[in-house]
Amino acid sequence: MNVFGIGLPEMAVILVIALLVFGPKKLPEVGRSLGKAIRGFQDASKEFESEFKREAEQIEQTVKKPKLPESQEFATTEPAKVDSGDREETSSRQG
Numbered sequence: 001m002n003v004f005g006i007g008l009p010e011m012a013v014i015l016v017i018a019l020l021v022f023g024p025k026k027l028p029e030v031g032r033s034l035g036k037a038i039r040g041f042q043d044a045s046k047e048f049e050s051e052f053k054r055e056a057e058q059i060e061q062t063v064k065k066p067k068l069p070e071s072q073e074f075a076t077t078e079p080a081k082v083d084s085g086d087r088e089e090t091s092s093r094q095g
Contacts, residue, residue: 006014022030 018030019027
């Protein structure tokens with residue numbers, strides 16, 4: 001049994017020290033709060049990991065998205081309209 005790099009003999013020593021420090025009445029309470037803290041840390045770690053993977057996939061899709069060549073990009077925009085009626089009037093006045 002190897003939890004966090006701690007073997008069975010080390011766990012037994014830690015348990016005995018905790019029993020001496022906290023006493024038999026407080027030990028279950030301390031164990032519960034320690035278990036809740038570890039569980040909360042694991043949940044936060046999993047959430048962070050899933051968020052990181054989701055963002056990485058989104059960035060990957062953005063990078064892999066095919067980009068249109070410049071000629072097609074400009075072809076999709078509408079050309080500016082020029083009113084040629086004004087030019088004819090001004091050119092006929094000048095001439």
